[in-house]
Amino acid sequence: MNCKDSDKMIPLFLTDQLRNKDLYKFLNHVNKCEECMEELTIQYLVMIGSSILEEGKSFDLREALNLLLADANKRIKRWRVLYALSYVAEALTIAAVVIILMMVVL
Ligand SMILES: [Zn+2]
Structure with missing residues (x-):
């Protein structure tokens, strides 16, 4: 993701x-990019902070x-x-199917 994509996502995030x-x-x-974090902070203040104020x-904006x-x-x-567990579950399902097929064939 680049800064342009990130910038577009800020309102969706908020x-x-x-x-x-x-x-x-x-x-x-945003955790790695100082400029986007700054932009997020500004948009957060404008969108959410101003109504609270x-x-x-x-x-405490930062907090x-x-x-x-x-x-x-x-x-x-x-x-x-x-997400990781769904892959494990899928692998187990495939293994189970293979075992069942082997039992039928052998
Ligand atoms: Zn950025």
Whole structure:
């Protein structure tokens, strides 16, 4: 993913509309790219922070964004485990079919 792709995904990330695969790529990029993290922070402040500030609540932007990113990272970790398990399950199914076929043939 490049910065241009990442930039397009920021509003989707902030409104929780990214699919897991895109979210994974997006998080990987913004965690490494200072400019995109900066852009994410700015857009977060504009989209979400300003409405909270309008309500007169005090608000720690960095803390709130860190929480959002931590939640997204947790979601992606769970998704990757399930993704890996689905491959294991598929491999086991194939092995079971092969064993059954061998029992029938032999
Ligand atoms: Zn970038």
